[in-house]
Amino acid sequence: MDASFPLHLIPLLPLLGAIINLLLGRRLGKGAVALVACGSVAAAALVATRAVWVLGTEGLPSGALVDRFFQADWIFSSGDGLDLHVSAGLMLDRLSAVMVLVVTWIGLLIHIYATGYMEHDPGYHRFFGYLNLFMGAMLILVLGDSLPVTFVGWEGVGVCSYLLIGFWYAEDKNATAGRKAFIVNRVGDFGFLLGMCLLFSLIGTLKYSEIGSHMQTLRQPLWLGWPAACFIALLIFVGCTGKSAQIPLHIWLPDAMAGPTPVSALIHAATMVTAGVYVVARTHVLFDVFPTSAKMVVAGIGAATALMAATVGIVQRDFKRILAYSTVSQLGFMFVGVGTGAYAAGIFHLMTHAFFKAGLFLGAGSVMHAMGGEGDITKMGGLGKHLPVTRWTFFIYCLAIAGIFPLAGFFSKDAILAGAWAARFQLARQGFGPFSVEWVQHFTQDIYPKLIWSLLAAAALCTAFYMWRLYFVVFTGRFRGTADQEHHLHESPPEMTVPLMVLAAGSVVAGWVGVPAVMYHEGDWFGAWLAPVLPPPAQELSHSVEWGLMAVALCLSVIGIASAYLLYYGGISEAARRAAQILRPLYLLLYNKYYIDELYDVVFVRPLKRTAWFLWYVVDAFFIDKVLVQGWAWMVSMLGRAVRYLQNGEVQRYLVGVLVGTAGILWVTTTLPPRRAAAFRLSQQGRRVTLEAGGGSSRVGLVYRVDWESDGKWDEVDTRWSTLTHEYPGQGTYKILFEARDPRWGTSSTRRRVVHIE
């Protein structure tokens, strides 16, 4: 069933390109570096296309291409009750086919664009080395046949993201943004890892093709009566919120715009950030398990993120920052797609979004290239006549993202909205506490999906508004920058404009592969392609509802564009300024991104910094360094200083020491044994009293005297027996006198004790 194909070539070619560019790039010169970078990606794209062709023409629709060459026992350990086998391999099925094509072809366009954009950068070869490295890691991510292989790619793209965000590392701001992206992603990756560990501990395999056959185990309740699959799904989703910038880990993506614009287009819009959506679709069996609480979480977070980011996007002023929030928002749409069970719709939007968002970023790059690096849109304006290609391609992208028929965004966004409307979540077969089972069902099947749909619809309205606000402010009206900037305005070179045009064409036609069935029978070719590997939406909508939803979405888009036109055509209008004044608290809230960064700063960053400060200064610098390390040295030196006064070279003082010491030793050794021996123990048995001298082994050679009645007459004299016995004649109280003596020195010690005889 599974045909073989040399899939390893697809990630290997860009990785080879990366190695060549990073090791030899400095000597190769810019032309050769660009050739290696674009050539390797182009070759990977051709191989990938060939692989998808083979997949489509040979083998079963639900089957996959596997790589017989690259199959290895990766992690292997056994013995002592432990049996650990993790294999690594590559696999291409219809889902990864979509991803591979998007990644390679859009990646290629962005590579070509970057040859123009980065032309004057001294780090040219480094940039393309990282970019190729990213391509290799991303392709491993989408081609991995099991979670750990995907995770290798997942971490690989994370590293490349970090390297490229901080590409201009000389500026502190950029390096900080890179670190922030990396650290926030680590939080998510931890969840991903835990999910993998939990999955492996339960079923002993992490292969995508094998998870499905263990569903019996995964449906078993794990904690609190919820099935194991729920927890695994949620933990993996934590990883996805990190990588795909969803609430609450979305904060890194807007800052990631510190990187070069092609990086933002490739990594932070088209490919890497969509990896979370891909992974959710890839592990959909875990999300589909009853109760579908994991999907409710995914859809809820997606919808909340979509609306939150879209509202923030309305008031931002930085070109790339607006696009970044737009990306966060669109990723939220995709998560709603996969979260409501409309997996094909989520992946569809991922694909169309890759076209128009990559294009938007590249357009932003083109504008900023012309503006000499200026990113503030309030300083732009009227750029349309200077940058015609950029302007008209940007126009198409904006139409596409706003969801205007018949551009790509319309079809994919409509599919997601329809999926959300149709979603039926299953939460429980019994009621929860005060909630009856009917109420829970009503909530999860009627209220919650509609709520998500409304959030998305509001987000769609905002999307249309902020994108067209951006378009009108930048490309229409009068130029608001400096005269010097205006003088230098120029259209970008063809290596930049050609990708823009190709992506614009893509933004128009990419949606036509997924025309909904109500418009054209057999129009949803994309859904049909994915149907064998991804389950279809739970419920079909009636035609009238579907037409209605489409009409509402289109109306919202038109309203958004129209209001943007009224407020921002020809520059920022007085009305727009007045609205910002009147709604100042709301404006500030949105402008400051709901103060989430500030909140995290107070809740996480500052306590962590304070803990780190404490560990550094108090524990490390003070306790370990000062007290433990230097403290011992100080003590020894103090001791040495004290002892130095004793060693003053005066022989006579030394002699005093010798004499006193000798006398002391003599005194102790002669007086101590008798004194210890004299401390005797008594044991009584009726009238019979047994006395044992104390002192143990130190009493060797001592002699003893005892006077049982203290009548002045020694009863035993100079005996060497340390245990003496006496039987009293009658009742009474007697005082025993005991003396231990050392005959070698003449030292002795005496003790008395009273004994009662009954």
Place this chain on the structure above:
Amino acid sequence: MLPLSYFNYYLALGAVLFAIGAVGVIARRNALIALMSVELMLNAANLTLVVFARAQHDMRGQAVAFLTIAVAAAEAAVGLAIVVGVFRNRRSTQLDDLTMMKH
């Protein structure tokens, strides 16, 4: 204590001589006097040895005393040679001047 006998007077004399010698070594600054005091302590020990030998009717104690006298003579010769050597170098036989070994 030992039974009071005339041996005790000899032992007491030995102890007193030893104490005088010890004080002399410790307290006097002149190296020559200190050496003389060392001789005094040695002879106090000799006296004690002889007394115990006598008291126990064992001649080995007296033999050791002779040995001590011989060794003490050698010690005195070496000690005086050192004192002379030090005096030539430092023009002093004061013990508390001779602290250069402390460094």
